[in-house]
Amino acid sequence: MSTSTIAKGLEGVVAASSGVCYIDGDAGVLAYRGIDIHELADSSTFEETCYLLWFGKLPKKAELADLKQKLGAERKIDPAIYDMMRRVPKTATPMEVLRTAVSALSFYDSEAEKIDHDANVRKAIRLTSQIAMIVAGYDRIRKGKNVVDPDPSLSHAANFLLQLNGEKPSATAEKALDVALILHADHELNASTFAARVTAATLSDMHSAITSAIGALKGPLHGGANEAVMRMLFDIDKKGADPVDYVKDMLANKKKISGFGHRVYHTEDPRATHLRQMSRDLGRSANPKWYELSAKIEQYIKTEKGLNANVDFYSASTYTTLGLDVDLFTPVFAVSRISGWAAHVIEQLDDNRLIRPRADYIGPAYPNKYVPMEKR
Numbered sequence: 001m002s003t004s005t006i007a008k009g010l011e012g013v014v015a016a017s018s019g020v021c022y023i024d025g026d027a028g029v030l031a032y033r034g035i036d037i038h039e040l041a042d043s044s045t046f047e048e049t050c051y052l053l054w055f056g057k058l059p060k061k062a063e064l065a066d067l068k069q070k071l072g073a074e075r076k077i078d079p080a081i082y083d084m085m086r087r088v089p090k091t092a093t094p095m096e097v098l099r100t101a102v103s104a105l106s107f108y109d110s111e112a113e114k115i116d117h118d119a120n121v122r123k124a125i126r127l128t129s130q131i132a133m134i135v136a137g138y139d140r141i142r143k144g145k146n147v148v149d150p151d152p153s154l155s156h157a158a159n160f161l162l163q164l165n166g167e168k169p170s171a172t173a174e175k176a177l178d179v180a181l182i183l184h185a186d187h188e189l190n191a192s193t194f195a196a197r198v199t200a201a202t203l204s205d206m207h208s209a210i211t212s213a214i215g216a217l218k219g220p221l222h223g224g225a226n227e228a229v230m231r232m233l234f235d236i237d238k239k240g241a242d243p244v245d246y247v248k249d250m251l252a253n254k255k256k257i258s259g260f261g262h263r264v265y266h267t268e269d270p271r272a273t274h275l276r277q278m279s280r281d282l283g284r285s286a287n288p289k290w291y292e293l294s295a296k297i298e299q300y301i302k303t304e305k306g307l308n309a310n311v312d313f314y315s316a317s318t319y320t321t322l323g324l325d326v327d328l329f330t331p332v333f334a335v336s337r338i339s340g341w342a343a344h345v346i347e348q349l350d351d352n353r354l355i356r357p358r359a360d361y362i363g364p365a366y367p368n369k370y371v372p373m374e375k376r
Contacts, residue, residue, distance in 0.1 A: 011263065015357075016189065016197065016348075016355075018189070018347060020032070020340065020344055020347060021188040022034060023188050025264040025266050025267075026267070028265055028269070028270050030271065032052055033052050037182075037183065037270050037271065045155065045182075046185070046336070047068050049339065050124075050185070050339045051064060053185060053186060053339050053342075053343040054339070071125055071128065071156060074130065075133060075150040075159065076130075077134070078108040080104075080108065081108070082137060082141070084104060085137065088100075094135065094328055094331045095214070095217075095218045095223075095330050096218075098135060098138070098334060101138070102127070102130075102134070102207065102211050102214060103208075105127070105130060105207060106208075111123060112206075112207055113205055114205075115205060115206070115349050117349070117350055120206055120346045121346060123206040123342070124346065127206070127338055127342065128339055129156075132159065132163070133150070133163060135331040135335055136148070136164040137163065148162060148163045148164075150163060156178075157177040158174045160335060161173060161177060164324075165323060170285075173322055176282055179278060180332075181335065183311065184271070184311070184315075184336035186337070186343065188264075191216045191222045192213040192217040192223070193340060193341055193344050194216075195212040195213050196209040196210060196212055196345055197209070197344050197348045198212070198355045200345045200348040201352055201353065201354050201355040210341055210342070214334055217334060217337070223329075223330035223333050223334075225310075226258075226311075226315045226330075227316075227327065227330060228259075230319075232246075232250075232258065233293050233316065233317065243296045243297050243300075244300045247297050247300060247301065248300075251305075257297075258312065259309060259313030259314075260309060261307045261310065265310070267308065269309065271311040272308070272310055272313060275313075275314035275315050275318055276298075276314045278314070278318050279291040279314045279318045282318060283317070286321050290317035290321060291314075294314060294316070319332060
């Protein structure tokens with residue numbers, strides 16, 4: 001038996017040195033490469049944020065134009081991937097399809113096994129373009145619609161909405177998704193990012209690491225919370241219930257209210273600040289119902305339980321107002337987080353050490369002798 005202190009869930013354990021993401025949970029600070037998320041959400045774009053994460057600095061005009069050109073050039077997928085998505089069972093979820101398709105992308109990538117820095121940057125660009133296409137493409141395939149070709153003149157956010165909905169998005173919708181992609185781009189050593197780094201640390205390849213990350217993101221304790229929020233809002237609306245009475249009843253029955261509290265932040269999740277505004281603004285231009293329900297629930301939970309909304313709470317109403325189905329919320333998280341996952345994989349492989357922690361053994365005492373079958 002070890003005498004070491006066990007941190008269940010590795011809470012509070014520092015497992016790596018990283019220059020990608022800075023968090024101060026007490027002050028409610030999230031920053032990429034030292035730049036506050038509020039500044040990025042107000043002034044940057046997702047493409048510029050990708051450059052910042054991958055190259056460690058903000059791009060100059062020509063550098064950003066070059067990255068946009070490369071992202072556009074990589075918006076292509078081997079037809080075999082689409083064929084595979086057409087053949088999956090009707091019961092397959094978008095996250096299952098995304099996990100499998102990203103793994104399969106390595107079959108058609110000539111650099112799949114290369115793990116040097118430059119090859120990893122190229123694969124970061126490639127996968128960022130391709131994951132967005134997979135999520136949008138599968139949604140159309142499962143609905144019996146044709147896959148939509150990308151438009152090289154559009155931004156990453158606009159292309160995703162074009163390929164999802166079959167029409168060029170409004171400026172409001174494009175901006176909302178672009179900001180959402182920035183807000184979700186990275187979050188230090190969260191479960192999926194840590195999974196990616198553990199896989200990369202074995203000197204496995206980028207596709208394997210990102211597949212590991214997607215598998216971790218699929219879990220409802222990581223990527224699925226905003227789905228639970230939206231299902232709650234749908235149920236409130238369907239029943240015509242008062243939202244405060246509804247959550248009071250949930251709490252009385254010891255049910256968890258998704259979208260509140262955070263392991264890292266002890267004040268408001270800084271991402272929630274922007275998503276609340278986006279939900280309100282989108283509601284004004286479309287349907288304000290989901291924002292209004294959310295706001296009443298948030299006020300009650302904050303007043304009665306002292307819990308702040310996290311990134312998942314208002315992303316639910318934001319994504320629904322953008323026309324996304326609930327089971328696309330987590331895949332859209334991946335459309336953004338691939339940028340951060342890739343940045344961490346690049347960083348891990350640039351200065352690698354195998355990640356191999358120990359466990360506190362609590363099994364039968366040693367030596368526990370083997371007993372022959374006839375004596376058991």
